[in-house]
Amino acid sequence: MLAQQLVNGLLLGATYALFALGFTLTFGVLRVINLTYGFYFTAGAFIAWYLTRGGTGLALALPAAAIGSGIIAVILDALLLTRLRRARADELASLMVTLGAVLALYAAMTALLGPDIRRLPQSVLGSGALVLGPVRVTQAQLLILGAVTVLAGGLVWLVRFSRLGLGIRAVAENPDAAGLMGIDAARIAVLVSFLSGALAGAGGVLIGLAFNAIQPYMGEQMMLRGFVVVILGGLGDIFGAMLAGLLLGVVEVLTAAYLASGFKEAVAFALLVLVLWTRPAGLFGRPPPRRA
Amino acid sequence: MRRRALMASLAALAAAPGRVARAQEAPIPIGLVAVLSGPNAAYGTAIRAGVELALGQVNAGAARLRLIVEDSGGSKDGAINAARKLIGRDRVAAIIGPTLSNEMFAMGPVTNARGIPTIGTSTTAGGITDIGPFIFRTALPEADVIPVTMKKAASRGVKRVALMYANDDAFSKSGFEVMRTAAAGTGFTILTVESFGSRDTDFSAQLTKIKGLAPDAVGISALVEPVAGVLLQARQLGFGRETLFIGGNGSNSPKLGQIAGTAADGLIVGSPWFIGKQDPLNLAFVAAFRARFGRNPDQFAAQAYDTLGILAAAIARAGNADPARIRNALLKTDRVGVMGPFRFTERRDPASTEGVVVLEMQGGAFRIAG
Numbered sequence: 001m002l003a004q005q006l007v008n009g010l011l012l013g014a015t016y017a018l019f020a021l022g023f024t025l026t027f028g029v030l031r032v033i034n035l036t037y038g039f040y041f042t043a044g045a046f047i048a049w050y051l052t053r054g055g056t057g058l059a060l061a062l063p064a065a066a067i068g069s070g071i072i073a074v075i076l077d078a079l080l081l082t083r084l085r086r087a088r089a090d091e092l093a094s095l096m097v098t099l100g101a102v103l104a105l106y107a108a109m110t111a112l113l114g115p116d117i118r119r120l121p122q123s124v125l126g127s128g129a130l131v132l133g134p135v136r137v138t139q140a141q142l143l144i145l146g147a148v149t150v151l152a153g154g155l156v157w158l159v160r161f162s163r164l165g166l167g168i169r170a171v172a173e174n175p176d177a178a179g180l181m182g183i184d185a186a187r188i189a190v191l192v193s194f195l196s197g198a199l200a201g202a203g204g205v206l207i208g209l210a211f212n213a214i215q216p217y218m219g220e221q222m223m224l225r226g227f228v229v230v231i232l233g234g235l236g237d238i239f240g241a242m243l244a245g246l247l248l249g250v251v252e253v254l255t256a257a258y259l260a261s262g263f264k265e266a267v268a269f270a271l272l273v274l275v276l277w278t279r280p281a282g283l284f285g286r287p288p289p290r291r292a
Numbered sequence: 293m294r295r296r297a298l299m300a301s302l303a304a305l306a307a308a309p310g311r312v313a314r315a316q317e318a319p320i321p322i323g324l325v326a327v328l329s330g331p332n333a334a335y336g337t338a339i340r341a342g343v344e345l346a347l348g349q350v351n352a353g354a355a356r357l358r359l360i361v362e363d364s365g366g367s368k369d370g371a372i373n374a375a376r377k378l379i380g381r382d383r384v385a386a387i388i389g390p391t392l393s394n395e396m397f398a399m400g401p402v403t404n405a406r407g408i409p410t411i412g413t414s415t416t417a418g419g420i421t422d423i424g425p426f427i428f429r430t431a432l433p434e435a436d437v438i439p440v441t442m443k444k445a446a447s448r449g450v451k452r453v454a455l456m457y458a459n460d461d462a463f464s465k466s467g468f469e470v471m472r473t474a475a476a477g478t479g480f481t482i483l484t485v486e487s488f489g490s491r492d493t494d495f496s497a498q499l500t501k502i503k504g505l506a507p508d509a510v511g512i513s514a515l516v517e518p519v520a521g522v523l524l525q526a527r528q529l530g531f532g533r534e535t536l537f538i539g540g541n542g543s544n545s546p547k548l549g550q551i552a553g554t555a556a557d558g559l560i561v562g563s564p565w566f567i568g569k570q571d572p573l574n575l576a577f578v579a580a581f582r583a584r585f586g587r588n589p590d591q592f593a594a595q596a597y598d599t600l601g602i603l604a605a606a607i608a609r610a611g612n613a614d615p616a617r618i619r620n621a622l623l624k625t626d627r628v629g630v631m632g633p634f635r636f637t638e639r640r641d642p643a644s645t646e647g648v649v650v651l652e653m654q655g656g657a658f659r660i661a662g
Contacts, residue, residue: 115331119551136529211494211525212551213521253497256486
């Protein structure tokens with residue numbers, strides 16, 4: 001049973017990590033706490049839901065949902081945050097603006113589409129499961145695990161080793177200096193918004209697949225966990241977010257399994273407080289500011 | 293028979309000198325307080341439809357009762373205001389509603405103090421009729437329904453059960469207490485109790501633990517969305533037909549099949565009513581409802597339909613619009629409706645669980661459990 005519980009925890013943690021990737025990217029580069037991030041997650045799931053109902057396969061619906069929510073992210077970022085960036089407003093201003101916007105978006109979506117839970121058609125993914133001794137893993141879970149690995153790897157490669165990544169890191173370090181060096185900071189901001197929106201959208205589809213619970217507020221429910229993961233990992237730290245996501249998942253599952261299920265959340269959030277107490281810069285303790 | 297008695301007494305009641313034509317008799321005003329807007333509007337809309345259908349049948353030929361409908365919006369204030377309006381402005385003789393137990397706990401004391409008989413058709417929480425002597429309910433509380441479900445489980449050889457419930461929702465939690473008492477009362481061994489949050493999507497830790505204990509059945513008390521989530525994930529983790537899933541009142545919704553699909557197959561749940569009951573009264577009700585509203589009735593419409601019939605008969609027996617006489621007449625109710633035989637207990641709760649049917653999910657829809 002312990003083996004299955006560890007697998008459960010890793011899979012849950014992978015969903016947290018998947019959600020947190022784009023969130024930590026926007027923070028690291030753009031220095032905004034963008035709460036509309038949760039909405040991109042919902043949007044991705046809904047785009048895939050509409051497409052797959054119309055008969056589109058997952059191989060097409062997943063990238064389409066990622067691109068669609070990426071575009072939504074660029075538009076919302078331009079509408080909500082351009083002015084703030086120009087005025088060099090602090091992080092609290094972006095937090096408040098995006099908080100208001102995201103609540104309006106969820107409520108409008110609920111009013112338009114209803115609060116009902118939707119499921120992706122069962123035909124989009126086989127119901128088969130991989131059985132290894134005492135452990136069962138479903139196809140949707142394997143897909144999430146694969147996607148997290150590929151997306152996180154790709155993101156790290158992009159930021160650390162590509163020319164574009166150099167630009168992104170330069171903007172993260174100091175937008176003005178980057179601009180003087182001939183890097184178009186506005187273009188980088190658009191690109192980072194698109195990337196984080198697309199990551200959120202893909203996450204929404206995959207998590208919608210694994211848990212069969214697509215509804216307007218699904219992003220909001222992940223947001224709190226996403227926050228914990230991003231802070232535990234060190235704001236803006238992609239690797240940190242991955243590890244923190246997995247850790248949170250395993251801790252939650254093991255608490256429910258061996259302590260009491262009612263304490264699942266209490267332990268997870270106590271962990272956050274404890275970490276911030278002892279390591280204010282996050283679990284992995286590197287200096288916090290301006291990293292991508 | 294009953295209809296004729298009603299007509300006769302109402303005619304006698306209104307037969308004042310100088311009034312000849314029946315159409316001029318003033319119908320007795322009664323009120324309905326229901327949630328007709330907001331997230332719980334579906335319940336109130338179903339209740340209003342059931343009441344209106346029954347009213348049409350009671351008033352066939354001549355208007356005997358006049359219904360005034362007020363929307364509570366699902367809030368305690370809304371329910372209290374609605375009741376005050378109905379009593380002060382419309383001088384109603386009795387009120388059907390409100391829809392939610394929470395609303396009844398706020399509105400009941402008001403109508404009870406004014407001595408207006410108030411009948412909840414969907415208020416299943418414990419303690420509703422303790423509000424006062426004028427508060428009635430026709431909704432079977434969970435404490436009556438779940439033991440019937442447990443008995444069905446026992447008849448299928450269940451001995452060891454695990455229980456799960458949503459620990460952040462009053463309805464789910466009180467349903468769980470009932471479930472635990474009923475399981476113990478039926479002689480089951482409770483292996484473990486696991487909780488989760490109503491908005492959780494991951495139940496793998498709890499389910500893996502339960503699977504390790506290999507129970508005969510898993511009882512779940514939660515609203516329909518998390519129940520669907522639990523079932524979907526249970527199938528992913530390899531729970532098969534050897535484990536019986538037992539639902540509480542929250543699982544008694546067609547939405548379960550819509551969300552969980554065949555993952556919900558085999559779940560059993562007790563219900564005060566079922567659309568597929570084959571007795572003539574029920575068949576006639578379902579046909580009339582479909583003809584008038586163009587959709588299928590649900591449990592809430594059926595309970596409301598019966599309740600108006602019960603109230604109309606009591607008003608007829610009371611002989612006039614005096615609320616105190618109507619209250620006493622209600623207590624003497626002995627009637628067969630679409631939910632089965634109906635009487636009130638001394639405490640103004642439904643007396644009989646004879647009408648409870650145990651349903652089983654099959655192919656994503658409910659049918660009567662074998």
